[in-house]
Amino acid sequence: MNKKEGIYIGEIIKRWRRLKGISQEELAVRSRIDRSYISELERNQSSPSIFTVLKLAKGFGTCPGQFLAEIHRELDFDQIFEQLV
Numbered sequence: 159m160n161k162k163e164g165i166y167i168g169e170i171i172k173r174w175r176r177l178k179g180i181s182q183e184e185l186a187v188r189s190r191i192d193r194s195y196i197s198e199l200e201r202n203q204s205s206p207s208i209f210t211v212l213k214l215a216k217g218f219g220t221c222p223g224q225f226l227a228e229i230h231r232e233l234d235f236d237q238i239f240e241q242l243v
Contacts, residue, residue, distance in 0.1 A: 166232050168202040174218050174228070175200075189217030 186193035198204040215225035
């Protein structure tokens with residue numbers, strides 16, 4: 159995963175949390191993810207697995223497809239794919 163991808167994912171998580179008006183602690187409880195890990199994600203110190211993305215979607219009260227669609231709109235998946243191959 160490149161630095162740019164991680165930055166965008168962290169920004170998306172932080173933006174969604176702020177739009178929902180919830181704290182990191184509240185998102186942690188709703189998502190069943192440690193609050194310190196959510197902080198790491200938002201600060202781009204960690205990149206979420208697909209399972210974490212699914213938990214975050216649950217915490218945001220949305221379907222995983224909607225949350226993944228938001229990530230997809232903001233990331234260049236063709237570029238990411240080429241770097242993985």
